[in-house]
Amino acid sequence: MAKRIPLLPLLAGVAGIAIVANGAAVSAPAAPETRMGVSIKESVTERDRAAAGRNRALDLREQAARAAEERLKADMQARQTAPKPGTGKETEEEGPYDGLARIYQTMKPAKAARVFEQLELDVQVQVAKRMRDRATASILGAMSADAAARLSMAMAGKSAHPPRPAARPVPAPTATAARK
Known part of the structure:
Protein backbone atom coordinates (compact mmCIF):
# COMPACT_ATOMS: atom_id res chain seq x y z
CA MET A 1 0.00 0.00 0.00
CA ALA A 2 1.19 3.22 -0.88
CA LYS A 3 1.76 5.76 1.72
CA ARG A 4 -0.38 8.83 1.66
CA ILE A 5 1.20 12.27 1.72
CA PRO A 6 -0.11 14.35 4.58
CA LEU A 7 -2.07 17.32 3.20
CA LEU A 8 -1.73 19.65 6.16
CA PRO A 9 2.03 20.25 5.82
CA LEU A 10 1.60 20.63 2.09
CA LEU A 11 -1.15 23.23 2.61
CA ALA A 12 1.00 25.10 5.13
CA GLY A 13 3.90 25.23 2.65
CA VAL A 14 1.69 26.59 -0.16
CA ALA A 15 0.21 29.23 2.21
CA GLY A 16 3.71 30.37 3.19
CA ILE A 17 4.72 30.77 -0.44
CA ALA A 18 1.51 32.81 -1.10
CA ILE A 19 2.29 35.11 1.83
CA VAL A 20 5.77 35.79 0.54
CA ALA A 21 4.45 36.42 -2.99
CA ASN A 22 1.77 38.85 -1.75
CA GLY A 23 4.30 40.75 0.34
CA ALA A 24 6.59 41.07 -2.65
CA ALA A 25 3.69 42.31 -4.82
CA VAL A 26 2.68 44.95 -2.26
CA SER A 27 6.21 46.24 -1.81
CA ALA A 28 6.89 46.38 -5.54
CA PRO A 29 6.33 49.73 -7.28
CA ALA A 30 2.86 50.20 -8.75
CA ALA A 31 2.39 49.70 -12.43
CA PRO A 32 2.00 52.92 -14.42
CA GLU A 33 -1.63 54.04 -14.71
CA THR A 34 -3.38 53.77 -18.01
CA ARG A 35 -5.12 56.62 -19.79
CA MET A 36 -8.46 55.11 -18.90
CA GLY A 37 -7.56 54.92 -15.21
CA VAL A 38 -6.42 58.56 -15.22
CA SER A 39 -9.60 59.61 -17.05
CA ILE A 40 -11.78 57.80 -14.52
CA LYS A 41 -9.96 59.42 -11.59
CA GLU A 42 -10.37 62.89 -13.17
CA SER A 43 -14.08 62.39 -13.80
CA VAL A 44 -14.60 61.18 -10.22
CA THR A 45 -12.70 64.22 -8.93
CA GLU A 46 -14.79 66.59 -11.11
CA ARG A 47 -17.99 64.94 -9.90
CA THR A 81 -46.54 96.09 18.56
CA ALA A 82 -46.86 99.22 16.36
CA PRO A 83 -49.65 101.66 17.26
CA LYS A 84 -52.83 101.30 15.28
CA PRO A 85 -53.50 103.89 12.54
CA GLY A 86 -55.36 106.93 13.76
CA THR A 87 -54.25 106.59 17.38
CA GLY A 88 -50.95 108.50 17.19
CA LYS A 89 -50.29 112.16 16.57
CA GLU A 90 -48.04 111.39 13.59
CA THR A 91 -50.76 109.60 11.66
CA GLU A 92 -53.18 112.46 12.26
CA GLU A 93 -50.71 114.92 10.76
CA GLU A 94 -49.70 112.71 7.84
CA GLY A 95 -53.21 111.70 6.76
CA PRO A 96 -54.31 115.07 5.36
CA TYR A 97 -50.99 115.60 3.60
CA ASP A 98 -51.21 112.22 1.91
CA GLY A 99 -54.73 112.97 0.76
CA LEU A 100 -53.76 116.41 -0.53
CA ALA A 101 -50.81 114.91 -2.36
CA ARG A 102 -53.11 112.48 -4.17
CA ILE A 103 -55.51 115.30 -5.05
CA TYR A 104 -52.82 117.59 -6.46
CA GLN A 105 -51.27 114.74 -8.43
CA THR A 106 -54.57 114.12 -10.23
CA MET A 107 -55.14 117.79 -11.07
CA LYS A 108 -53.80 119.43 -14.20
CA PRO A 109 -50.44 121.02 -13.35
CA ALA A 110 -51.43 124.59 -14.30
CA LYS A 111 -54.55 124.56 -12.11
CA ALA A 112 -52.78 122.77 -9.28
CA ALA A 113 -49.93 125.31 -9.39
CA ARG A 114 -52.32 128.28 -8.97
CA VAL A 115 -53.85 126.73 -5.86
CA PHE A 116 -50.57 125.30 -4.60
CA GLU A 117 -48.95 128.78 -4.56
CA GLN A 118 -51.65 130.00 -2.18
CA LEU A 119 -50.84 127.38 0.48
CA GLU A 120 -48.51 128.03 3.40
CA LEU A 121 -44.90 127.06 2.67
CA ASP A 122 -44.74 124.26 5.27
CA VAL A 123 -47.94 122.71 3.86
CA GLN A 124 -46.51 122.98 0.34
CA VAL A 125 -43.36 121.16 1.46
CA GLN A 126 -45.23 118.36 3.25
CA VAL A 127 -47.56 117.79 0.29
CA ALA A 128 -44.76 117.99 -2.31
CA LYS A 129 -42.67 115.44 -0.40
CA ARG A 130 -45.53 112.95 -0.57
CA MET A 131 -46.19 113.42 -4.29
CA ARG A 132 -44.55 111.50 -7.10
CA ASP A 133 -41.49 113.24 -8.50
CA ARG A 134 -43.00 113.66 -11.95
CA ALA A 135 -46.16 115.30 -10.59
CA THR A 136 -44.14 117.62 -8.34
CA ALA A 137 -41.97 118.61 -11.30
CA SER A 138 -45.01 119.40 -13.45
CA ILE A 139 -46.54 121.57 -10.75
CA LEU A 140 -43.23 123.34 -10.05
CA GLY A 141 -42.92 124.03 -13.77
CA ALA A 142 -46.35 125.64 -13.84
CA MET A 143 -45.72 127.78 -10.72
CA SER A 144 -44.24 131.27 -10.82
CA ALA A 145 -40.45 131.32 -10.64
CA ASP A 146 -40.39 132.92 -7.17
CA ALA A 147 -42.87 130.44 -5.67
CA ALA A 148 -41.11 127.47 -7.26
CA ALA A 149 -37.74 128.69 -5.95
CA ARG A 150 -39.11 129.18 -2.40
CA LEU A 151 -40.64 125.70 -2.41
CA SER A 152 -37.50 124.12 -3.83
CA MET A 153 -35.32 125.78 -1.19
CA ALA A 154 -37.69 124.72 1.58
CA MET A 155 -37.73 121.14 0.29
CA ALA A 156 -33.93 121.17 0.24
CA GLY A 157 -33.95 122.26 3.88
CA LYS A 158 -32.51 125.68 3.17
CA SER A 159 -34.13 128.93 4.13
CA ALA A 160 -35.37 130.84 1.15
CA HIS A 161 -33.53 134.10 0.63
CA PRO A 162 -35.76 137.14 0.45
CA PRO A 163 -36.31 138.17 -3.14
CA ARG A 164 -33.86 140.79 -4.37
CA PRO A 165 -35.35 144.16 -5.05
CA ALA A 166 -35.70 144.81 -8.73
CA ALA A 167 -33.06 147.10 -10.12
CA ARG A 168 -34.44 150.51 -10.94
CA PRO A 169 -33.89 151.51 -14.49
CA VAL A 170 -31.58 154.47 -14.85
CA PRO A 171 -33.41 157.23 -16.67
CA ALA A 172 -31.96 158.09 -20.01
CA PRO A 173 -30.28 161.46 -20.08
CA THR A 174 -32.57 164.11 -21.41
CA ALA A 175 -31.59 166.68 -23.94
CA THR A 176 -31.51 169.47 -21.31
CA ALA A 177 -29.26 167.47 -18.98
CA ALA A 178 -26.85 166.79 -21.80
CA ARG A 179 -26.51 170.56 -22.55
CA LYS A 180 -25.49 171.50 -19.05
Whole structure:
Protein backbone atom coordinates (compact mmCIF):
# COMPACT_ATOMS: atom_id res chain seq x y z
CA MET A 1 0.00 0.00 0.00
CA ALA A 2 1.19 3.22 -0.88
CA LYS A 3 1.76 5.76 1.72
CA ARG A 4 -0.38 8.83 1.66
CA ILE A 5 1.20 12.27 1.72
CA PRO A 6 -0.11 14.35 4.58
CA LEU A 7 -2.07 17.32 3.20
CA LEU A 8 -1.73 19.65 6.16
CA PRO A 9 2.03 20.25 5.82
CA LEU A 10 1.60 20.63 2.09
CA LEU A 11 -1.15 23.23 2.61
CA ALA A 12 1.00 25.10 5.13
CA GLY A 13 3.90 25.23 2.65
CA VAL A 14 1.69 26.59 -0.16
CA ALA A 15 0.21 29.23 2.21
CA GLY A 16 3.71 30.37 3.19
CA ILE A 17 4.72 30.77 -0.44
CA ALA A 18 1.51 32.81 -1.10
CA ILE A 19 2.29 35.11 1.83
CA VAL A 20 5.77 35.79 0.54
CA ALA A 21 4.45 36.42 -2.99
CA ASN A 22 1.77 38.85 -1.75
CA GLY A 23 4.30 40.75 0.34
CA ALA A 24 6.59 41.07 -2.65
CA ALA A 25 3.69 42.31 -4.82
CA VAL A 26 2.68 44.95 -2.26
CA SER A 27 6.21 46.24 -1.81
CA ALA A 28 6.89 46.38 -5.54
CA PRO A 29 6.33 49.73 -7.28
CA ALA A 30 2.86 50.20 -8.75
CA ALA A 31 2.39 49.70 -12.43
CA PRO A 32 2.00 52.92 -14.42
CA GLU A 33 -1.63 54.04 -14.71
CA THR A 34 -3.38 53.77 -18.01
CA ARG A 35 -5.12 56.62 -19.79
CA MET A 36 -8.46 55.11 -18.90
CA GLY A 37 -7.56 54.92 -15.21
CA VAL A 38 -6.42 58.56 -15.22
CA SER A 39 -9.60 59.61 -17.05
CA ILE A 40 -11.78 57.80 -14.52
CA LYS A 41 -9.96 59.42 -11.59
CA GLU A 42 -10.37 62.89 -13.17
CA SER A 43 -14.08 62.39 -13.80
CA VAL A 44 -14.60 61.18 -10.22
CA THR A 45 -12.70 64.22 -8.93
CA GLU A 46 -14.79 66.59 -11.11
CA ARG A 47 -17.99 64.94 -9.90
CA ASP A 48 -16.90 65.34 -6.28
CA ARG A 49 -16.07 69.04 -6.86
CA ALA A 50 -19.45 69.64 -8.52
CA ALA A 51 -21.24 67.90 -5.64
CA ALA A 52 -19.32 70.03 -3.13
CA GLY A 53 -20.30 73.18 -5.07
CA ARG A 54 -23.95 72.16 -5.08
CA ASN A 55 -23.79 71.48 -1.35
CA ARG A 56 -22.29 74.94 -0.74
CA ALA A 57 -25.02 76.55 -2.85
CA LEU A 58 -27.70 74.65 -0.96
CA ASP A 59 -26.17 75.74 2.35
CA LEU A 60 -26.17 79.38 1.21
CA ARG A 61 -29.80 79.14 0.09
CA GLU A 62 -30.74 77.60 3.40
CA GLN A 63 -28.98 80.39 5.30
CA ALA A 64 -30.71 83.02 3.15
CA ALA A 65 -34.08 81.37 3.75
CA ARG A 66 -33.46 81.32 7.50
CA ALA A 67 -32.43 84.98 7.46
CA ALA A 68 -35.53 85.93 5.45
CA GLU A 69 -37.70 84.01 7.87
CA GLU A 70 -36.13 85.85 10.82
CA ARG A 71 -36.72 89.21 9.10
CA LEU A 72 -40.34 88.30 8.46
CA LYS A 73 -40.82 87.28 12.08
CA ALA A 74 -39.25 90.53 13.28
CA ASP A 75 -41.41 92.52 10.87
CA MET A 76 -44.56 90.74 12.05
CA GLN A 77 -43.67 91.41 15.68
CA ALA A 78 -42.98 95.07 14.88
CA ARG A 79 -46.34 95.38 13.12
CA GLN A 80 -48.14 93.74 16.02
CA THR A 81 -46.54 96.09 18.56
CA ALA A 82 -46.86 99.22 16.36
CA PRO A 83 -49.65 101.66 17.26
CA LYS A 84 -52.83 101.30 15.28
CA PRO A 85 -53.50 103.89 12.54
CA GLY A 86 -55.36 106.93 13.76
CA THR A 87 -54.25 106.59 17.38
CA GLY A 88 -50.95 108.50 17.19
CA LYS A 89 -50.29 112.16 16.57
CA GLU A 90 -48.04 111.39 13.59
CA THR A 91 -50.76 109.60 11.66
CA GLU A 92 -53.18 112.46 12.26
CA GLU A 93 -50.71 114.92 10.76
CA GLU A 94 -49.70 112.71 7.84
CA GLY A 95 -53.21 111.70 6.76
CA PRO A 96 -54.31 115.07 5.36
CA TYR A 97 -50.99 115.60 3.60
CA ASP A 98 -51.21 112.22 1.91
CA GLY A 99 -54.73 112.97 0.76
CA LEU A 100 -53.76 116.41 -0.53
CA ALA A 101 -50.81 114.91 -2.36
CA ARG A 102 -53.11 112.48 -4.17
CA ILE A 103 -55.51 115.30 -5.05
CA TYR A 104 -52.82 117.59 -6.46
CA GLN A 105 -51.27 114.74 -8.43
CA THR A 106 -54.57 114.12 -10.23
CA MET A 107 -55.14 117.79 -11.07
CA LYS A 108 -53.80 119.43 -14.20
CA PRO A 109 -50.44 121.02 -13.35
CA ALA A 110 -51.43 124.59 -14.30
CA LYS A 111 -54.55 124.56 -12.11
CA ALA A 112 -52.78 122.77 -9.28
CA ALA A 113 -49.93 125.31 -9.39
CA ARG A 114 -52.32 128.28 -8.97
CA VAL A 115 -53.85 126.73 -5.86
CA PHE A 116 -50.57 125.30 -4.60
CA GLU A 117 -48.95 128.78 -4.56
CA GLN A 118 -51.65 130.00 -2.18
CA LEU A 119 -50.84 127.38 0.48
CA GLU A 120 -48.51 128.03 3.40
CA LEU A 121 -44.90 127.06 2.67
CA ASP A 122 -44.74 124.26 5.27
CA VAL A 123 -47.94 122.71 3.86
CA GLN A 124 -46.51 122.98 0.34
CA VAL A 125 -43.36 121.16 1.46
CA GLN A 126 -45.23 118.36 3.25
CA VAL A 127 -47.56 117.79 0.29
CA ALA A 128 -44.76 117.99 -2.31
CA LYS A 129 -42.67 115.44 -0.40
CA ARG A 130 -45.53 112.95 -0.57
CA MET A 131 -46.19 113.42 -4.29
CA ARG A 132 -44.55 111.50 -7.10
CA ASP A 133 -41.49 113.24 -8.50
CA ARG A 134 -43.00 113.66 -11.95
CA ALA A 135 -46.16 115.30 -10.59
CA THR A 136 -44.14 117.62 -8.34
CA ALA A 137 -41.97 118.61 -11.30
CA SER A 138 -45.01 119.40 -13.45
CA ILE A 139 -46.54 121.57 -10.75
CA LEU A 140 -43.23 123.34 -10.05
CA GLY A 141 -42.92 124.03 -13.77
CA ALA A 142 -46.35 125.64 -13.84
CA MET A 143 -45.72 127.78 -10.72
CA SER A 144 -44.24 131.27 -10.82
CA ALA A 145 -40.45 131.32 -10.64
CA ASP A 146 -40.39 132.92 -7.17
CA ALA A 147 -42.87 130.44 -5.67
CA ALA A 148 -41.11 127.47 -7.26
CA ALA A 149 -37.74 128.69 -5.95
CA ARG A 150 -39.11 129.18 -2.40
CA LEU A 151 -40.64 125.70 -2.41
CA SER A 152 -37.50 124.12 -3.83
CA MET A 153 -35.32 125.78 -1.19
CA ALA A 154 -37.69 124.72 1.58
CA MET A 155 -37.73 121.14 0.29
CA ALA A 156 -33.93 121.17 0.24
CA GLY A 157 -33.95 122.26 3.88
CA LYS A 158 -32.51 125.68 3.17
CA SER A 159 -34.13 128.93 4.13
CA ALA A 160 -35.37 130.84 1.15
CA HIS A 161 -33.53 134.10 0.63
CA PRO A 162 -35.76 137.14 0.45
CA PRO A 163 -36.31 138.17 -3.14
CA ARG A 164 -33.86 140.79 -4.37
CA PRO A 165 -35.35 144.16 -5.05
CA ALA A 166 -35.70 144.81 -8.73
CA ALA A 167 -33.06 147.10 -10.12
CA ARG A 168 -34.44 150.51 -10.94
CA PRO A 169 -33.89 151.51 -14.49
CA VAL A 170 -31.58 154.47 -14.85
CA PRO A 171 -33.41 157.23 -16.67
CA ALA A 172 -31.96 158.09 -20.01
CA PRO A 173 -30.28 161.46 -20.08
CA THR A 174 -32.57 164.11 -21.41
CA ALA A 175 -31.59 166.68 -23.94
CA THR A 176 -31.51 169.47 -21.31
CA ALA A 177 -29.26 167.47 -18.98
CA ALA A 178 -26.85 166.79 -21.80
CA ARG A 179 -26.51 170.56 -22.55
CA LYS A 180 -25.49 171.50 -19.05
